[in-house]
Amino acid sequence: MHIRAMFGETLLFMSLIFSATAAQPLTSPAPHAQRISVQTQGAGTDVILIPGLASSREVWADLAAELRKKHRIHLVELAGFANTPAIANPEGKVIAPAAEAIADYIQARHINAPAIIGHSLGGEIALMLGARYPNLVGRLMIVDALPFYTLMIDPAATSETAERHAAPMRDWLLQQSPEQFEASQQASIARLAMTEAVRPALVAASIRSDRKTVADAVYELMVTDLRPELGRIKAQIEIVYAYDALFGIPATRVEAMYRQAYASAPHIRFTRIDESFHFVMLDQPERFASAVKAFLKE
Numbered sequence: 001m002h003i004r005a006m007f008g009e010t011l012l013f014m015s016l017i018f019s020a021t022a023a024q025p026l027t028s029p030a031p032h033a034q035r036i037s038v039q040t041q042g043a044g045t046d047v048i049l050i051p052g053l054a055s056s057r058e059v060w061a062d063l064a065a066e067l068r069k070k071h072r073i074h075l076v077e078l079a080g081f082a083n084t085p086a087i088a089n090p091e092g093k094v095i096a097p098a099a100e101a102i103a104d105y106i107q108a109r110h111i112n113a114p115a116i117i118g119h120s121l122g123g124e125i126a127l128m129l130g131a132r133y134p135n136l137v138g139r140l141m142i143v144d145a146l147p148f149y150t151l152m153i154d155p156a157a158t159s160e161t162a163e164r165h166a167a168p169m170r171d172w173l174l175q176q177s178p179e180q181f182e183a184s185q186q187a188s189i190a191r192l193a194m195t196e197a198v199r200p201a202l203v204a205a206s207i208r209s210d211r212k213t214v215a216d217a218v219y220e221l222m223v224t225d226l227r228p229e230l231g232r233i234k235a236q237i238e239i240v241y242a243y244d245a246l247f248g249i250p251a252t253r254v255e256a257m258y259r260q261a262y263a264s265a266p267h268i269r270f271t272r273i274d275e276s277f278h279f280v281m282l283d284q285p286e287r288f289a290s291a292v293k294a295f296l297k298e
Helices: 002-018 057-067 095-108 121-132 164-176 178-192 196-208 211-223 226-231 253-263 283-297
Strands: 036-041 045-050 073-078 113-117 139-143 236-243 268-274
Touching: 002 057, 036 045, 036 095, 036 121, 045 057, 045 095, 045 121, 057 073, 057 196, 073 095, 095 121, 095 211, 113 121, 113 178, 113 283, 121 139, 121 211, 139 283, 178 196, 236 253, 236 283, 253 268
Parallel strands: 045 073, 045 113, 113 139, 139 236, 236 268
Antiparallel strands: 036 073
8 A cells, every 4th residue: 555545544544533422511711721631640750641632541551550660650631532521612722732731730840851752642742842842841752643644644735735634624523423433433443453452442532532622633633733843852752653564565664754754853763663553552562661661761
């Protein structure tokens, strides 16, 4: 399969799987603090874990159980995703305000140079933190995420041209019937998580998520190009990405796409984890934990 087609399909499936059939009740307009909820565990140096689109903080459960032995971990969940209630959001921004909320959280609690680990959309938030608040973060691990997601559909895309892909996707997610969602759910999740046992929890988190929040986040993700901001990042960056032969293309081509997308980022290294789909931490928990420990220099 051509790399452009494969990654375009992957993005579509990511959007399909995390569209929601039920909405959380909205609270009144809230400050940035209500953009996120955070649970802390353990003691030691600080590690902030940010899940992806419509994901629960529980995607980090195995890793958290290991890290909290030596670290104080901060498990983030975005408002409107999984178990965290949505907030009124007329401007439709999800990702950038979440990054600002996490920056506020770091400053308010006087957390010194935390390591940030973000998966998918959470990786986008981690990059924003590194670029827009460079003095607040210690190091960044970006898990199976790009600085501009529409590159998977159009390698020549810009933020302006991405609009023609992003707006229809957002509108389609909002209009999708429960029956359409259910029909696509199983096929989609199978392309995001190789491990069958973890799929029901991912499905449940997406169903609990607020549909408008998810649709707004997909739109923002698709039109946000962070490549011009990567040069501002002072922290060491590690990119962890998945590969499996079922992708239908050589691993070298996937690696080339990541390296090109992050070409302007200083202090960067790449780690590939094989026999995994998008949810690397669930498909290969031991390999992923080893990569995280090396990243934290344990």
